[in-house]
Amino acid sequence: MSFARDQIHNFAAGPSPLPQPVLEKAAQGLLNxxxxxxxxxxxxxxxxxxxxxxxxxxxxxxxxLEIPDNYAVLFSQGGGTTQFSSVFLNLLAYRRLQHANDADYAPPTVDYVVTGSWSSKAYQEAVRLSIPPAPGAKPFAEPRIAATTKPAKFTTLPKADEYDFSPEAAYVYYCENETINGVEFPADTQSPYAFPFDRVPEGVPIVADYSSSFLSRPIPKIERHAIIYAGAQKNLGPPGVTIVIVRKDLLVDTTEAMKLGGVPAVPIQSEFKTLADNKSLYNTPPVFSIYVSALVLEYLLNERNGIAGIAEANAAKGEALYAALDEAEANGKLRVVVKEKDARSLMNVTFVIEGEGREKEFLEGGEARGFRQLKGHRSVGGIRASLYNAVTLDSVKALAEYIKSF
Amino acid sequence: MSFARDQIHNFAAGPSPLPQPVLEKAAQGLLNxxxxxxxxxxxxxxxxxxxxxxxxxxxxxxxxLEIPDNYAVLFSQGGGTTQFSSVFLNLLAYRRLQHANDADYAPPTVDYVVTGSWSSKAYQEAVRLSIPPAPGAKPFAEPRIAATTKPAKFTTLPKADEYDFSPEAAYVYYCENETINGVEFPADTQSPYAFPFDRVPEGVPIVADYSSSFLSRPIPKIERHAIIYAGAQKNLGPPGVTIVIVRKDLLVDTTEAMKLGGVPAVPIQSEFKTLADNKSLYNTPPVFSIYVSALVLEYLLNERNGIAGIAEANAAKGEALYAALDEAEANGKLRVVVKEKDARSLMNVTFVIEGEGREKEFLEGGEARGFRQLKGHRSVGGIRASLYNAVTLDSVKALAEYIKSF
Incomplete structure (x- = not known):
């Protein structure tokens, strides 16, 4: 069977749909x-x-995104997973250079907020890279979990008083939106589930993985961050390029830090300063991913009324879908995974169909209506509808109707 | 001014031209x-x-490429530059695990054959990553230059007796084709300029950067290599994906090696085993670059008579251009950079136009004839015509005619 684009509603968790006018222009650019x-x-x-x-x-x-001038914008490769390593390596080098004259340099703590699979992986990578260079030697860092919702199976977010930050961490790390269970820090910084910027000790750099909510709405307190990164393949463009927004004073010569000792070796391609000094062209960049991203950015700015227009559209989509789900849950037909409204993701909406064989039925019925990629992540099962920027309100309404009628 | 594709002869050094039928199919695939x-x-x-x-x-x-079954094929990200680091990190981890019970583990030598800018950069990265984890501690490795043509400004290749390999290096490294000056190891393994596989001590892994000659002809003695890697953007596809062909016994758990000590920390994304275990899908891969590469491979196999057909076409292109250049040099009109025929690259042909202002004239005249990207690399100047697979014999003949008439 063959389908046209307008017969399909693509709820993929990423790579995600791209706007039709962007793809048409890109197809032309590919040839000439x-x-x-x-x-x-x-x-x-x-x-x-x-x-x-x-x-x-x-x-x-x-x-x-109203990125202040004292931040560099880098176009890097390797996805978010590569940044799990790169943020650790660059910020440890920065820390080492800040303590260049310290004869008794001690490995710093690094504080992770673990709210799902991606922040868990980032934490595990910090643990790996902290392994001492020789048995019995000092580790390179001491990774800590400053807060976690693992006991709640990652279906909610910590409240402000559940965070335990160390006073002199090399950095604090969090993931703004976890795609697998669909929890997202609320944009309202007054919410009890908001990321508690004010509790992070002054001067401690804050790192955020924004991969799956990047460009879906404004970034709260962008100026309070040290590094924000995001793989392109959700709201920006095709996979292959990863945006790293980094405060310029953190761009350090990692080789100098390595010579001081006490920090892990940093592959040259992972050094943010090298990328920044070369305007992201240290070596051949992923040109097509960057080109399509450029087209998407132009489209968001000119055709979608900028970040305010996008945020409004995404809020409307989330509202429509969660309302249908809450109603269906009240009728005992399904279970919404994230109960707390302030912790719910607008990008990845997860739910479980109750009743034997009903999930399969739901997916097959959806498939016949042109709904695609609604299956939850293989690690948790269930249903997941991802509502990235290029998913239209009409697609979401069609899904909401289907849920109501199911 | 606006040009059609068939008005243009693109001699770019990479990103390089792609076959028209591939781009047409890719443009369609982009939408549906x-x-x-x-x-x-x-x-x-x-x-x-x-x-x-x-x-x-x-x-x-x-x-x-007739890749034997005991090799894994990985689709990685980050380009050749990332591999400068990754081959070092993975092969040092391998070495460490081979000596797991060695209480006095000594940093191994790593032998580099330096024949141009790219192998120089690879060597420099090995030097960087060898920096000891603490001042006074043992370095992670001892990089050596086993042969170099730097005294000849990288315009030729070493002869067999000019190599000085160390007996127990962790690996030997060379770059098969250097794009800037245009030197390429000859395919004829009997040539005095051939890479001297037989001189490399038995058991020492051989690593080759094949970025710019990959898929232009068969790989001589592929089974004698430990790792062969290549960025896509010359003969394979758009930038963003890098092929790594690695002997399966070299796929090791770098975390285990790190725990033994004496090796640098390895970012998880740089570990070949992780990529191999996950069939190159450890995280989201650069899907479009891989898709276009897949189309190019299909095209090379079915429309270009496989690697024999491609090699024949590239030999004919090189012959046509070098013949025109040698004739023009004999007439005192220009200077071919690489004198030794066996060291000349079939992919990147470099020459210098003699006479004040004549080079500018040559480029402008070429531009008017539809020739693009003939300017030599900014580090050396002069003219460079790159003749990658998608450059047609007709384009090369047009350039040869222009050279004769200039």
Whole structure:
């Protein structure tokens, strides 16, 4: 069977749908970019055409998210998983250089807020990379869990008084939106479930994995962050490029830190300073992913009324779907995974269909209606509808109707 | 001014031109992959469609290059530059595990053959990553230069007796084709300029950076290599994916090696075993780069008569261009950078136009004829024509004619 795009509602958790006008333009650019007679993947990444693409993307991203001037915007490779390592490596190098004259340099703590699978993985990577360079030697760092919702199976968020930050951590780390169970820190910083910026000791850098909520709404307290990163494949563009927003004073020469000792070796490609010094062109970048991202940014800015328009649309989508789900739950037909409204993700909505064989029935009926990729993550099962920017309110309403009628 | 594709001859050093039929198919796949109603960048990387794409790409690559079964084929991210670090990290971990019971584990030598800018950078990265974990402690490795053509400004290759390999190196490293000056190890393993496989001490792993000659012809003595890697953006596909071909016994758990001590920390994404265990899907891969690479591989196999057909076409292109250049050099009009025929690259042909202002004239005249990206690398200047697989013999003949007439 063959389908047209408009017959399909794609609720994928990522790679996610992309706006139709963007894809049409990208298909054209693939063969002939802007009348050059050369496709966008065949242009020199150091030529004036690509320079305009990447600089335009950065300028539009800065505008959309109001990124302050004292932050660098990097286009890196390797996805969020690579950043699990890179943030650790760069921030330990920074810490070491801050203590360059300290003869008794002690491994710092690094504080993780663990609210799901992705922040767990980031924490585990910090543990791996902390392994001492020789048995009995000092570890490179002491990873700590500053708060976790593991006892609640990651279906809620910690409240402000449940955080236990160490006073002199090299950094505090959290994941803004966990895609698997669908918990997201609320945008309202007054909510009891908001990330407690004010409790983080002054001067301790805050790192946020924004992969799955990036560009879905404004970033609360962006200026309170040290590093914000996001893989492109949710709201920005095709997988292959990862945005790293990093405060410029944290861009340090990791080789200098390595010479002081007490920090792990940093692969040159993982050094943020190298990327920044070379305007993200230290080596050949993922040009197509950056090109499509540039088109998406332009589209968000000009066709979607910027970040306010996007946030409004996403709020409406979430409201429509959660209302249908809450109603169905009240009728005993299903179970919404995240109970606490302030902890619910607007990007990944998870629920479980009650009754033997009913989930399969739900998925098959959905499939026949053109709904795709509604199956929950293989680690938890159930249903997951991801409502990234390119998912329309009409698609969400169609799903809500289906839920009501099921 | 606006150009059609057929008005342009793109001699880019990479990202390089891609075959027209591949781009047409990719443009279609971008909007609707195989009638799914979903574009290829919007498919789940764990779904059956993408599984077929990546597995098909691997199968075709194995067929084209006759990759033995005892090698894994990995689709990684980060380009060749990331591999400068990754090969060092993985092979040091391997070495450490081979000496797991050695109480006096000594840092091994690592031997580099330095024949240009890329192998220089790889060597420098080994030097960086060898920095001891504390001042006065043992370094992680002792990088050596086993041979170099730096005194000849990288315009030739070493002869067999100019190599000085250490007997127990953790590995020997070379770059098969250096793009900046255009030197390439000859395919004829009997040539005095061939890479001297037989001089490498038995058991020492051999690593080759094949980025810029990958898929341009068969790989001589592939079974003698431990690791062969290549960024896609020359003969395979768009930048963003890097192929790593690694002998399966070298896939080791780097965390175990780190626990033994004496090796640098290995970011999880750099561990070849992790990528292999997860069939290159440990995290979201660069799906579009892999998709286009899959289309290119299919095209090379079915429309270009496989690797023999490609090698023949590239030999003919090189012959046509070098003949024109040698003739022009004999007439005193220009200077070919690489004199020794056996050391000349078939992928990157470099020359210098003699006479004040003549180079600018040459480039401008070429531009008017539709020749693009002929300017040499900014570090050396001059002219560079790159003749990757998608550059046609007709384009090369047009350039050769222009050189003769200039």
């Amino acid at each position: 970019y802007d009348g050059t007679g050369i496709g966008v993947c065949e242009l020199s990444h150091r030529g004036k055409e690509f320079k305009a693409i990447i600089e335009g993307a950065e300028a539009n991203l800065r505008k959309l | 992959y195989d009638g799914t109603g979903i574009g290829v960048c919007e498919l789940s990387h764990r779904g059956k469609e993408f599984k077929a794409i990546i597995e098909g790409a691997e199968a075709n690559l194995r067929k084209l």
